[in-house]
Amino acid sequence: MEKFVGETVLMRIFIGESDKYGHRPLYEALVELFRSAGLAGATVLRGVAGFGAHSVYHTDKLLRLSADLPMIIEVVDSQEKLAAVMPQIDQMMSGGLITMEKATVIRYNHHPDR
Amino acid sequence: MEKFVGETVLMRIFIGESDKYGHRPLYEALVELFRSAGLAGATVLRGVAGFGAHSVYHTDKLLRLSADLPMIIEVVDSQEKLAAVMPQIDQMMSGGLITMEKATVIRYNHHPDR
Amino acid sequence: MEKFVGETVLMRIFIGESDKYGHRPLYEALVELFRSAGLAGATVLRGVAGFGAHSVYHTDKLLRLSADLPMIIEVVDSQEKLAAVMPQIDQMMSGGLITMEKATVIRYNHHPDR
Numbered sequence: 001m002e003k004f005v006g007e008t009v010l011m012r013i014f015i016g017e018s019d020k021y022g023h024r025p026l027y028e029a030l031v032e033l034f035r036s037a038g039l040a041g042a043t044v045l046r047g048v049a050g051f052g053a054h055s056v057y058h059t060d061k062l063l064r065l066s067a068d069l070p071m072i073i074e075v076v077d078s079q080e081k082l083a084a085v086m087p088q089i090d091q092m093m094s095g096g097l098i099t100m101e102k103a104t105v106i107r108y109n110h111h112p113d114r
Numbered sequence: 115m116e117k118f119v120g121e122t123v124l125m126r127i128f129i130g131e132s133d134k135y136g137h138r139p140l141y142e143a144l145v146e147l148f149r150s151a152g153l154a155g156a157t158v159l160r161g162v163a164g165f166g167a168h169s170v171y172h173t174d175k176l177l178r179l180s181a182d183l184p185m186i187i188e189v190v191d192s193q194e195k196l197a198a199v200m201p202q203i204d205q206m207m208s209g210g211l212i213t214m215e216k217a218t219v220i221r222y223n224h225h226p227d228r
Numbered sequence: 229m230e231k232f233v234g235e236t237v238l239m240r241i242f243i244g245e246s247d248k249y250g251h252r253p254l255y256e257a258l259v260e261l262f263r264s265a266g267l268a269g270a271t272v273l274r275g276v277a278g279f280g281a282h283s284v285y286h287t288d289k290l291l292r293l294s295a296d297l298p299m300i301i302e303v304v305d306s307q308e309k310l311a312a313v314m315p316q317i318d319q320m321m322s323g324g325l326i327t328m329e330k331a332t333v334i335r336y337n338h339h340p341d342r
Contacts (some may be wrong), residue, residue: 003318010240010327012124014157014190027277035279040325043242043298044277048185049141049158051149070157071276072188074300076242076327090117090222097154099124099190099217103327108318126238128271128304162299163255163272165263184271186302204231204336211268213238213304213331 001109008105011082013073013089015096016052027071029092034075037085040107045072052096076105115223122219125196127187127203129210130166141185143206148189151199154221159186166210190219229337236333239303239310241317243324244280246296255299257320262303265313268335273300280324304333 019026027044034042047070075082082100089098133140141158148156164184189196196214203212247254255272262270275298303310310328317326 001318001322008327010329014155031277031279041242041280041298042278043275043300045159045273045300046276047157048160049145050156051145052155070155072157072159076325093222094115095222097190097222098220099122100220101124101215101217101329103329106326106328108321108323108325128269128302159273161271162274163259164270165259166269184269186271186273207336208229209336211304211336212334213236214334215238215329215331 003109004107006105006107008076008103009079009082010101010103011075011077012099013075013093013096014052014098015071015073015093016068017046017071018068019094019096021092021094026092026094027073030073030089033085033088033092037081037088039075039077039081039085041076043074045074047071076103117223118221120219120221122190122217123193123196124215124217125189125191126213127189127207127210128166128212129185129187129207130182131160131185132182133208133210135206135208140206140208141187144187144203147199147202147206151195151202153189153191153195153199155190157188159188161185190217231337232335234333234335236304236331237307237310238329238331239305240327241301241303241321241324242280242326243299243301243321244296245274245299247322247324249320249322254320254322255301258301258317261313261316261320265309265316267303267305267309267313269304271302273302275299304331 015026021029031042031044050070052070127144129140135143145156145158161184166184243254249257259270259272278298280298
């Protein structure tokens with residue numbers, strides 16, 4: 001079990017669940033991009049309520065089937081790797097926003113026996 | 115499709131799912147406040163386990179009907195807009211905490227055809 | 229109702245839903261650690277899609293029963309309290325990563341009547 005400490009960038013992409021890239025959900029297309037680009041990981045979180053660029057209030061209580069709930073895709077990687085995929089992200093986004101923050105990162109090497 | 119890069123504040127409000135403001139869920143009242151104040155967006159995330167000020171361990175596995183699961187409301191906007199709604203947030207909170215961080219933001223203008 | 233403003237650390241632990249510590253889910257063991265160490269709170273978020281160290285694409289649409297979906301555990305507390313539990317966290321992690329960021333925190337004292 002090894003541990004590495006360093007600096008990283010936490011990128012968070014705020015989009016809607018119904019956003020598309022071509023015929024696919026945008027969040028799926030973004031995760032696929034990050035995977036194929038060799039990024040270390042990505043996590044997609046689905047909001048249970050919220051609103052975005054169009055100020056329509058969404059909730060999963062009344063509108064579960066039709067709501068455009070907000071989603072957040074989180075990626076933790078180096079400035080260089082994120083900059084390398086940014087042109088493709090720009091091409092795929094049709095709204096929404098991205099935040100980027102510097103953070104300290106602790107990485108653990110996977111222990112195969114556990 | 116236009117892209118704007120600038121500085122922003124990421125505000126994250128940590129409350130419980132059962133917190134109320136009057137007779138309404140607090141998270142709903144906060145989202146309504148942010149919408150009516152013209153903020154750019156808000157995303158409500160519901161935790162699946164956790165604990166808060168009272169150190170009671172909650173999980174959605176055993177206690178789904180009664181649990182006070184933690185929730186996080188995320189808002190990305192300018193320091194000025196967040197400062198303008200802070201007095202109302204202060205009045206509505208009955209516990210919990212808020213974190214605020216500076217971040218780089220990339221905003222995309224919604225493309226109407228996609 | 230009292231309000232305190234100060235500096236804090238936001239720690240975010242990225243693991244998989246199927247990660248174990250002994251026979252227990254790792255996220256449960258971590259939340260229990262944080263509760264018993266007297267930390268102020270912890271929130272566990274479950275992703276709906278994503279990938280991690282092994283680059284296997286996960287989604288809850290097709291693989292809900294078997295997927296190793298990503299999870300994020302968020303803890304907001306002082307540098308000192310987080311440093312005190314770090315040796316135990318190191319012992320429990322078998323992969324994954326942790327980010328730590330400084331943030332401004334606003335804490336609200338729970339109001340007993342509401």
